[in-house]
Amino acid sequence: MEELYEELQSLALQKQYKALKERLGDMAYPDIAEFIMQLDNDQTRATVFRVLSKDSSADVFSYLDSDSQEAIVRLITDREIEQLMDDMYVDDAVDFLEEVPANVVRRVLANTDKETREIINRFLEYPDNSAGSVMTIEMVELHDRLTVGEAIKSIRRTGVDKETIYTCYVIDDKRHLVGTLPLRRLLLNEEDVKLTDIMADDEQLITVQTLDDQEEVAAVAKKYDLLSVPVVDKEQRLVGIITIDDIVDIIDEEATEDFEKMALLRPSEDEYLKTNVFVLAKNRIVWLLILMVSATFTGQIIEGFEAKLATIAGLTACIPMLMDTGGNSGNQVSTLIIRGLALGEIRIKDYFRVLWKEIRVSVMVGVTLAVANALRMVLVRLITGSDTSNSVILVVCLSVCAAVMVAKVIGCTLPIIAKLLRLDPALMAGPMITTLVDAVSLLIYFGFANALIH
């Protein structure tokens, strides 16, 4: 690709616009967008964008990142903006306007026809990540009185402006959604069949509401393998659709959000490289601060035990190993449970099955680690000639085993409690598990030490 991009760039710089236009005409829109984005000069970006054929410019524009979109819009004429807004799908236009500064939004809206402007303004008001905020309105609507032949004719007439024509939506006189109809079923039926006889209705009619979270939309699309999900208002009137390409983006976004939450980050919608350092720092400090303050507890536990730690060789040295092992064990389970909850593979009512599984797993893991640790400590003692006593080794092994078991139980319980309380498992579980497991591991350790070492 890079060679091709260099070639295209030199065409642009040499002002060989006709040759450039021809080459771009052979390329897929995402590749043209990629080429424009990697240009380092805004003027060149705008020049290349202007070379694009009228058919492709709105599509290519939708694939650009917001920086390039903004740069181009600043450099093209009002007339070109009007044309662009006219050709873009509403969802892409809204995506673009959500990311650029207010003065650009004003200029763009001033050059948009009244009807589109009103629609866009309505869309901009839907809450972030709601179905309404990601839907588009360019869907195929078919009246429930039509036959298959009439429907196909209507699609051929109006389909060119629709974001997808592969699922058609059947509405009644009052725009209520009464059924869905895959284009495939239309094509495979005879011309005189009535739509109402072949459409999916009743229990098969899958819809979401404008204020539903995008995560639910993705779950519905995945469960029913839909190419687009219809969005209805409270009166079941069809107001938009969400297409599978946007659903794929939502799935990625939601997974990224969970990754971020579990790594103790405030989730951010922007790509890493495009986020400025103050925002990055802010997103990270919150949880680090909270956890640092909560480490006061572990500090206090250790201080209460400092006298013993000071007198018994080898006891302090094992604290990091014990805490890491406990923390890692807890994390392993909580990750599995959080992901299982997110994908709908685990439900709250499965808790006792999960717990019983984890108890058995933790015994196996705990005992294995304890035995391995005994070997390790004896070996280290042999090699370094340190004076770690057998009772210290026993205490450490018992503590490792117990810490793993407690960590597993905490790790599988907290995410499910979060879900039960309608909190976000990914957000709540990570930080709480670290704090709890740290404190409990130390208490177990010192408990065993007090009981077994005199």
Next chain:
Amino acid sequence: MEELYEELQSLALQKQYKALKERLGDMAYPDIAEFIMQLDNDQTRATVFRVLSKDSSADVFSYLDSDSQEAIVRLITDREIEQLMDDMYVDDAVDFLEEVPANVVRRVLANTDKETREIINRFLEYPDNSAGSVMTIEMVELHDRLTVGEAIKSIRRTGVDKETIYTCYVIDDKRHLVGTLPLRRLLLNEEDVKLTDIMADDEQLITVQTLDDQEEVAAVAKKYDLLSVPVVDKEQRLVGIITIDDIVDIIDEEATEDFEKMALLRPSEDEYLKTNVFVLAKNRIVWLLILMVSATFTGQIIEGFEAKLATIAGLTACIPMLMDTGGNSGNQVSTLIIRGLALGEIRIKDYFRVLWKEIRVSVMVGVTLAVANALRMVLVRLITGSDTSNSVILVVCLSVCAAVMVAKVIGCTLPIIAKLLRLDPALMAGPMITTLVDAVSLLIYFGFANALIH
């Protein structure tokens, strides 16, 4: 849903099959499958499955989990198996056969016609997670000599058996893929237009090879917003397609795999609740053991410093806080970088941009945490009346700041090194970051302590 399922179940138990069939006929396939899966008796599952209309049984079967599939296949006749295999898409049949015991596979294949059996056997040989292993062969192929009208006629004749008809593939006499054609473009063109005049070819022809990893397939589908990705062999002959519903599953699977790797788990393809405890334990022990052994280093570092820890109050108590803060900081960055690499938002060549960002972020985060920590320690000293000295507080604060900075640099560097070495960033970064950051944080801590406390 649950009420509905109970109602349906009692219909089944009362042998009211006609009423049951009618009710099931109104339901979407994934819901019927969900109903069958939550039944607790294999016999009832098979009974309900047999009630399904011939049209829907293969579709419903594809939505079942492998336990239910196996249970049903064990209870239906050879004749019914033959019918089922005949109606199922190849990719669904392969998915099913990959998960059930060998004796079930043998019986199923013995009741499959020779041609299908050969295809399935070939598919079962593709490596796990390759494009070949997830593709299907029920695609619309159009000869490059056809016109739009002829193509539509051909689709109407053969489309009912295809997994998707929305993207058609244009092939030449030797089955080479020469172009793709969305059904939409077919429908919106005149009947006498030739396919070769409107199909996407040349640079716009996006394909994957049978042995390509499924992750690449998903990346291609996402980039180009494809509803299906064509799979070709080395001679560019069309051998199958991968449809968007399977791509959505791949995206989820790949994210789950990264979650598991980052939580120090051996990735598993099975759902948590369906994995037995031995496998769960095995998947977890590996990394816990490795990290426990590598904790020998931190242990040694602490042992070398035990004398000083024993004499200076408050020094030991801060070890957990310091290690957690370092570990968490490192994890925050590595998660962002690993996810960015996985989504293609960050590339190897961006390393210096990333590093420079992280250095600035880490200064801000480090200084903030150090100041907050000073306040915290002074406050704790006031409240508890402990004898932590000012120099200990200074050492801890300096160490926190330095540990955060080092952790951030390590956290952004390791994943990119892994990528550079063609290793898996998610697999390599997690464990190594913990070990490295732990050791370095302690060395920094004791270094400052040695220098500043006498």
